Amino acid sequence: MPELPEVETIRRELSRKVIGKKIGAVRIFRALVVRQDTGVFSRALTGAVISRVSRKGKLLLLELSGHKALAVHLRMTGQLVYPGGEGVPRVRFTFTDGTSLDYRDQRMLGDLRAVMDWRELPFVKNLGPEPFVLTEAAFSAMLAKRATKIKPLLLDQGFIAGIGNLYASEMLFGAKIHPERPARSLTGAEKKKLYHRMVDILKKAIAHKGSSLDQFVRTDGTKGGYVRFHQVYGRDGKPCSACRSKIVRVSIGGRGTFFCPACQRGT
DNA sequence: AATGGGACCTGCGCGC
């Protein structure tokens, strides 16, 4: 479940480690994760120099010389490890200095592709605003227009970029809002609170290098430290930190959703 | 517009 904080962690770490490096060779061990012709992929990347690493929502972009980019979506179990070299990854990028960047992905749901203009990717074009760019007023106005349940709405990448299942539950708990509340039913105070919990939680998760519950690891293979701050996600049956009621897990929009039935009232 | 389902994948934990 790499979400915005996890992808941002990787972005920052790769920025420190691989900018300026030249890709000498691309080895594809499992073609499934390369979502385009593998020859096109390899030829586009070989010889390119990494100029910058950026992020759009949960999409990581290794920008290259010649206006190209390597777009990486980790989906569920993707990992980028540097320096790589251990075991057999799905894809290995070997730099001309001899080091390598490994793309690992247990479930192979990830998405790697070399693109000429990442701004033209449908995923990018459909992306909603970045949480850190959005103002409170704009966020409130966006919520006011929507009748749908707040929790699935926060997961909609076209509505807002980067939030996934874990942080959606955490921020709704922080704002004391029931996950099935229609977005437009939130009061002004609730919308304000949700905006601030959203920003605070994402920033704090980045500060702690993300949440490693299952597969997420940092580029050096170590785990992120935010799990110990989780209030509800993965804590069903355990006491709420605020009121000691038991945290419950329900399915909303087909996704596991954790909340405190006492603190987060009503629909 | 909203909602619900299936598809993509693998490994884990559950029930029997």
Added chain:
DNA sequence: TGCGCGCAGGTCCCAT
């Protein structure tokens, strides 16, 4: 103990 099954969740796609 062993086996089969459902499930985990990011995104896309289809149907209603």
